[in-house]
Amino acid sequence: MLRMAQVKPTDLVYDLGAGDGKIAIAAARDFGARSVGIEYNPEMVKLANCLVKAEGVAGKTKIIQGDIFETDFSNATVVTLYLLPELNLRLRPTILKMKPGTRVVSHSFLMDDWEPDERLSSDHGQAYFWVVPAQVEGNWTLRSADSKDAIDVRLEQTFQQVTGTAGETKRSLTKTSLRGDALEFSFDDNGTPVRVVARVNGDKMDAQVTRGGKTRKYVGTRSG
Numbered sequence: 112m113l114r115m116a117q118v119k120p121t122d123l124v125y126d127l128g129a130g131d132g133k134i135a136i137a138a139a140r141d142f143g144a145r146s147v148g149i150e151y152n153p154e155m156v157k158l159a160n161c162l163v164k165a166e167g168v169a170g171k172t173k174i175i176q177g178d179i180f181e182t183d184f185s186n187a188t189v190v191t192l193y194l195l196p197e198l199n200l201r202l203r204p205t206i207l208k209m210k211p212g213t214r215v216v217s218h219s220f221l222m223d224d225w226e227p228d229e230r231l232s233s234d235h236g237q238a239y240f241w242v243v244p245a246q247v248e249g250n251w252t253l254r255s256a257d258s259k260d261a262i263d264v265r266l267e268q269t270f271q272q273v274t275g276t277a278g279e280t281k282r283s284l285t286k287t288s289l290r291g292d293a294l295e296f297s298f299d300d301n302g303t304p305v306r307v308v309a310r311v312n313g314d315k316m317d318a319q320v321t322r323g324g325k326t327r328k329y330v331g332t333r334s335g
């Protein structure tokens with residue numbers, strides 16, 4: 112699971128429902144990350160914190176007693192889950208409000224109709240991986256840095272799936288992708304293919320627009 116999320120030393124990993132702390136411990140011991148496990152069973156919390164000390168990762172890992180539905184984990188860069196389908200689904204709205212780009216891995220269970228970005232089958236069972244997508248839905252205007260050109264774009268979104276239209280003739284977007292805050296799409300502008308590669312930050316996006324082999328910087332703003 113931790114390999115699937117490409118955990119690195121700069122990450123803060125939260126294991127929701129930490130049990131004996133094995134995932135939180137492995138995140139620190141094997142990947143050098145800081146980690147927090149949230150577990151509501153006090154006996155398991157005691158055991159997990161003993162194992163944290165025994166593994167020599169007390170400087171990087173703590174297991175706290177609490178309810179995953181009441182404890183704030185919004186500063187996590189990686190969230191790991193080995194829960195139940197209904198608990199995953201209850202967590203989903205909170206996870207979708209996390210910073211775009213937050214990585215989520217779940218052992219065994221999905222999050223209903225939020226399709227994972229990756230699936231892995233191994234001797235240990237199934238693991239699923241998602242990247243929290245930026246909220247991009249709405250009407251955007253992309254303006255070139257010299258303000259000489261503007262492109263109107265309408266984006267619709269279902270989790271990380273994006274559809275929409277762009278340009279004066281409202282041509283359908285093709286080759287769309289959204290991974291965290293990284294948005295890409297293409298459209299045909301009166302016979303000229305246009306490719307947009309952007310980083311979304313709230314109601315703004317910084318875009319590189321390639322048209323007829325020439326790439327220019329645009330800034331996008333969302334109007335609603």
Ligand SMILES: C[S@@+](CC[C@H](N)C(=O)[O-])C[C@H]1O[C@@H](n2cnc3c(N)ncnc32)[C@H](O)[C@@H]1O
Pocket residue numbers: 126127128129130131132133134149150151152155177178179180192193194198
């Ligand atoms: C299947 S175990 C997984 C333990 C560990 N993460 C692992 O992978 O080995 C699920 C754990 O979640 C805990 N849990 C379930 N619901 C919880 C909640 N609402 N808040 C905190 N912990 C919860 C259970 O007590 C149990 O220890």
